[in-house]
Amino acid sequence: MNSAGHFFTRLLVSAALGLASLTTWGVEETVVRIGLTGPLTGPQAAMGKDDENAMRMAIDRLNAQGTVVAGKKLHFELMSEDDAADPRTGMAVAQRLVDAEVKAVLGPYNSGVAIPIAKVLNDAGIVMATVASNPKVTQLGYPFVFRIGPNDLATGARMAAFAAKHLKARQLAVIDDRTAYGQGIADEFIKSAKANGIQIVAREFTTDRATDFAVILTRIKAANPDGIFYAGYHAQAGPLRRQMKVLGMDGYLLGGDAICNEEMAKVGGEAVDGKVYCPQWGAILDQSNEGRQFRAEYTKRFGVDPLTYAGPMYDALFLIVEAMKKANSIEPRQFRSALATISYQGLAGSYQFDEKRDLKDSPSKVYSFKNGRPVPVPEAE
Numbered sequence: 001m002n003s004a005g006h007f008f009t010r011l012l013v014s015a016a017l018g019l020a021s022l023t024t025w026g027v028e029e030t031v032v033r034i035g036l037t038g039p040l041t042g043p044q045a046a047m048g049k050d051d052e053n054a055m056r057m058a059i060d061r062l063n064a065q066g067t068v069v070a071g072k073k074l075h076f077e078l079m080s081e082d083d084a085a086d087p088r089t090g091m092a093v094a095q096r097l098v099d100a101e102v103k104a105v106l107g108p109y110n111s112g113v114a115i116p117i118a119k120v121l122n123d124a125g126i127v128m129a130t131v132a133s134n135p136k137v138t139q140l141g142y143p144f145v146f147r148i149g150p151n152d153l154a155t156g157a158r159m160a161a162f163a164a165k166h167l168k169a170r171q172l173a174v175i176d177d178r179t180a181y182g183q184g185i186a187d188e189f190i191k192s193a194k195a196n197g198i199q200i201v202a203r204e205f206t207t208d209r210a211t212d213f214a215v216i217l218t219r220i221k222a223a224n225p226d227g228i229f230y231a232g233y234h235a236q237a238g239p240l241r242r243q244m245k246v247l248g249m250d251g252y253l254l255g256g257d258a259i260c261n262e263e264m265a266k267v268g269g270e271a272v273d274g275k276v277y278c279p280q281w282g283a284i285l286d287q288s289n290e291g292r293q294f295r296a297e298y299t300k301r302f303g304v305d306p307l308t309y310a311g312p313m314y315d316a317l318f319l320i321v322e323a324m325k326k327a328n329s330i331e332p333r334q335f336r337s338a339l340a341t342i343s344y345q346g347l348a349g350s351y352q353f354d355e356k357r358d359l360k361d362s363p364s365k366v367y368s369f370k371n372g373r374p375v376p377v378p379e380a381e
Contacts, residue, residue: 159278174190265369
């Protein structure tokens with residue numbers, strides 16, 4: 001065959017392949033990169049990995065079912081970054097995500113990271129959907145920043161009312177880890193506790209790296225409170241509870257959503273019992289078919305059960321994709337407005353945002369612990 005024959009043969013083959021491609025896929029494929037920032041190392045690594053696992057499940061499902069926006073089939077890719085629960089590291093992570101031109105960032109988990117990086121992402125016109133609960137996260141007024149969980153105003157008030165009405169507590173002590181999360185939820189708990197007739201007999205301070213609470217607990221024991229509200233994370237709350245028991249302090253230990261997970265029981269052991277109380281936002285996964293299926297798939301894939309925010313993080317990506325569909329665009333400056341006015345029912349609850357881009361409705365349930373797992377308290381529902 002001469003060179004002309006080879007040329008026409010190749011042309012026919014190329015044309016055939018092109019037609020096959022159009023027949024098979026039908027639309028052009030576009031890569032959409034989604035960022036994730038959270039503590040993948042350090043004491044809170046279990047929470048960061050939980051968020052990452054949920055995101056991988058969401059992305060795999062979206063890619064399997066196919067999503068078309070503006071005539072293009074979307075292929076989602078995850079860019080997962082470790083912020084180590086550290087604000088300075090978080091700033092470097094945020095800049096990497098901006099440079100990578102991600103369309104949205106899920107996270108961070110920690111308020112201390114969320115507050116500074118919110119400006120970086122907002123200035124770059126990138127949507128941020130976070131579970132960080134300090135009120136400042138959304139009070140800064142950044143239009144690209146959304147909260148997909150409750151804030152400390154709701155959580156602190158919930159636990160104070162529970163302590164007063166259900167536990168009949170009259171005197172409590174507060175330990176604050178001085179992170180943005182800890183300070184925020186401690187302030188709100190104290191304000192609501194006083195309004196509910198509870199006397200705060202002590203407010204002690206620690207850090208989110210502490211392991212020894214003997215001195216603090218000895219001072220608190222002398223005040224003889226009905227219990228302690230710990231404003232911080234599970235990595236410290238678990239050892240704190242163990243040390244309470246060693247000192248013969250069998251009162252209540254209350255906390256926020258950051259202690260409301262199975263990791264709390266892993267680090268605290270048998271001391272984490274039915275007198276430890278904490279709130280979780282959203283639906284109990286085991287109460288719906290979709291939730292049970294999610295839990296089963298998660299556990300089978302990763303070998304552990306989902307923790308506090310796996311459900312909301314999973315929902316968040318579908319929420320963002322729904323906004324893309326409504327705006328007919330994958331560009332944040334286009335779909336941000338659709339996200340702000342969206343109404344979406346997910347695994348963990350219903351998502352609608354107020355003018356500050358906080359959830360309009362963020363009801364929480366109070367949990368205690370049994371056999372190493374958080375279980376809802378029926379009387380508090």
